Amino acid sequence: MKTHAYLLDIKEICREKHLTVDEIFEKLKKTYPKVGRSTVYRNVDEMTKLGVLTKIIWIKDKALYELIGENHIHLIDTESGYIRDLGIDNINIPGIPYNFTVDYMNVDIYGKFN
Ligand SMILES: [Zn+2]
Structure with missing residues (x-):
């Protein structure tokens, strides 16, 4: 179970603001070519529950994520x-x-x- 393995990397990636989980996945894959999409989904979900990331309901049933912090x-x-x-x-x-x-x-x- 690698739920927390990529926490810091995802946090760094999300400094770019407003990314879909797929975009986070593509960026993380550059550093970790073997990372699975479901692992990234699980990490992002966990980080949202922990209050590290916030989820924005976007368009076409898609969600965007960004770091909580700047109001x-x-x-x-x-x-x-x-x-x-x-x-x-x-x-x-x-x-x-x-x-x-x-x-x-x-x-x-x-x-x-x-
Ligand atoms: Zn924003």
Whole structure:
């Protein structure tokens, strides 16, 4: 069972942001030619459960993954799949009416770029 064998490598790969598991698999294969696709799926799933990666529901039933850390919102074009990060400094977030400290955000907004 190699569930954690590639954790650090996958973490490094995901610094590029917004990758499908297949893209992560292709990149990991360059270093580990024998790595199996299901192993990569298992690792990514585990890392998502551990809160290392976040899953973005993309288009056409596909998901993208990125490292949790930098707070931003995703603007996702539902036709082209183009995805753009919007830093929270660039928008006005409505005041949070509770005594609540944000650890991280996971906000995906779907629409169309004109
Ligand atoms: Zn992002």
